[in-house]
Amino acid sequence: xxxxxxxxxxxxxxxxxxxxxxxxxxxxxxxxxxxxxxxxxxxxxxxxxxxxxxxxxxxxxxxxxxxxxxxxxxxxxxxxxxxxxxxxxxxxxxxxxxxxxxxxxxxxxxxxxxxxxxxxxxxxxxxxxxxxxxxxxxxxxxxxxxxxxxxxxxxxxxxxxxxxxxxxxxxxxxxxxxxxxxxxxxxxxxxxxxxxxxxxxxxxxxxxxxxxxxxxxxxxxxxxxxxxxxxxxxxxxxxxxxxxxxxxxxxxxxxxxxxxxxxxxxxxxxxxxxxxxxxxxxxxxxxxxxxxxxxxxxxxxxxxxxxxxxxxxxxxxxxxxxxxxxxxxxxxxxxxxxxxxxxxxxxxxxxxxxxxxxxxxxxxxxxxxxxxxxxxxx
Numbered sequence: 129x130x131x132x133x134x135x136x137x138x139x140x141x142x143x144x145x146x147x148x149x150x151x152x153x154x155x156x157x158x159x160x161x162x163x164x165x166x167x168x169x170x171x172x173x174x175x176x177x178x179x180x181x182x183x184x185x186x187x188x189x190x191x192x193x194x195x196x197x198x199x200x201x202x203x204x205x206x207x208x209x210x211x212x213x214x215x216x217x218x219x220x221x222x223x224x225x226x227x228x229x230x231x232x233x234x235x236x237x238x239x240x241x242x243x244x245x246x247x248x249x250x251x252x253x254x255x256x257x258x259x260x261x262x263x264x265x266x267x268x269x270x271x272x273x274x275x276x277x278x279x280x281x282x283x284x285x286x287x288x289x290x291x292x293x294x295x296x297x298x299x300x301x302x303x304x305x306x307x308x309x310x311x312x313x314x315x316x317x318x319x320x321x322x323x324x325x326x327x328x329x330x331x332x333x334x335x336x337x338x339x340x341x342x343x344x345x346x347x348x349x350x351x352x353x354x355x356x357x358x359x360x361x362x363x364x365x366x367x368x369x370x371x372x373x374x375x376x377x378x379x380x381x382x383x384x385x386x387x388x389x390x391x392x393x394x395x396x397x398x399x400x401x402x403x404x405x406x407x408x409x410x411x412x413x414x415x416x417x418x419x420x421x422x423x424x425x426x427x428x429x430x431x432x433x434x435x436x437x438x439x440x441x442x443x444x445x446x447x448x449x450x451x452x453x454x455x456x457x458x459x460x461x462x463x464x465x466x467x468x469x470x471x472x473x474x475x476x477x478x479x480x481x482x483x484x485x486x487x488x489x490x491x492x493x494x495x496x497x498x499x500x501x502x503x504x505x506x
Contacts, residue, residue: 166478167423173470174456183463187246190462194236194442195246195256201229202259206367210375219378220386227390230263231324231397235445236461242271243457264328264364266357269335269344277343279457281417283406283429289341291407298502300413305505313499320399321392328364328391332357401443404491405430405450409498410483426454427475431483433491435468440488451482 178185187195205226214222240246241256257267273289281287283300291299296319298309335344336357372383412428414420420428430450434440440448446461447453449468456467475482485491 163424163478163480166474166480169478170423170455170471170474173474174467177467177470184248185245185456185459185463186248187240187460188462191240191246191460194462198229198233198237199259202226202233205229209372214376216378216382219372219376220389223372223386224390224393227394228397231394232443233259234263234265234398235401235443235447238267238270239445239447240461242267242274245458245460261356261360262364264361264368265324266332266336266353266360268349268353269332269357272344272347273331273335273341275457277341279454280422282425282454283411283413284415284417285413287342287417289343290402292341297499299407299498301502302413302415303502305502309503312503313496316496316499317396320403321395323395323399324391325388325395328361332361400488400492400495401447404433404485404488404495405447407498408491408494409501410494423455426451427480427482430454431485431491431494432468433485434488435465435484436486437488441465448488 177183205222209219209222209226212218212222237246237256238260241253242260244250244253246253246256257271260267260270277287277289283291285291285300285302291303293299295304295306296308297312297316298305334340336349336354339345339347369380369383369387372378372386373380406429408431411431414425414428417425419425432449432451434444434448437448441464446464449461449464452459452464452467452471453461455471459467472482472484474480485494
């Protein structure tokens with residue numbers, strides 16, 4: 129398994145695994161000759177983890193604590209903006225802190241809720257999914273575009289919504305090249321900062337009104353969702369911009385500045401957490417979703433990072449354990465550290481290449497290498 133992707137390209141040692149120096153095309157004979165047995169044993173062990181211990185696949189005490197902490201962080205910091213008598217700089221710092229609470233909610237509540245992994249009760253998951261709408265991003269559109277437009281088509285250009293990027297970035301070797309892409313490894317540090325604003329002001333609305341993506345093109349969107357999507361964005365802008373201006377007396381331009389600075393920080397944080405699992409030069413970029421079965425596809429296109437870091441496990445909502453997330457998206461992410469250990473051990477036993485960057489920094493370096501490579505003409 130460790131040799132099948134070398135293909136005469138030259139290899140280098142990166143952490144615990146070997147990977148190619150250039151982007152690799154999908155190999156129909158890849159993953160392992162023992163993959164059928166591997167998958168059978170892997171799922172047996174993963175299922176036995178819950179069966180033998182009597183654990184639920186849904187939220188445990190850790191998940192309940194994180195949901196509580198996230199809601200208290202968001203609501204509490206928002207309330208303090210109006211309770212405390214703050215000068216502008218104190219307001220700005222607390223405003224940013226409240227924005228970080230939004231990202232924490234998105235990663236640790238909304239993501240799980242929209243995968244129905246927090247509770248067995250649909251109402252609980254549905255209710256908690258609305259924290260995303262409360263932060264100006266449509267939970268409905270996210271479910272359509274993420275669950276359908278990413279989870280079954282990772283790294284497939286034209287299918288995976290996460291690698292389209294309006295043509296501003298070239299995230300796949302199969303994507304068209306533009307001259308501006310020569311500098312994408314540089315301007316990434318600025319443009320990732322507008323990622324959350326893109327969701328609030330652009331993506332949701334273009335999918336809703338223009339239906340300019342194949343995953344939403346034939347979807348009949350209920351009228352109630354039109355109202356919810358547009359109404360939640362108006363409500364978000366009202367409590368983030370209008371209320372501080374009216375109730376706290378800060379000039380409108382200063383509140384808008386706080387809004388933009390906060391979203392820049394939010395965008396950077398979310399982008400680097402999300403992009404560094406799939407979009408690496410050590411991962412593969414298949415031309416279609418049919419070149420491998422689902423499990424092979426996950427191992428080929430996904431690399432974990434910082435799985436042993438307690439800080440990453442708290443902050444990232446399980447996205448640093450991305451392999452098991454794709455295998456078991458309906459399982460609460462607080463189970464991922466133990467499940468990842470099973471995946472690692474089983475993959476090693478069967479000679480499967482499981483990849484992990486030991487640190488977030490290492491994952492970022494691999495992401496920048498991808499951007500640098502794809503910034504060159506094909």
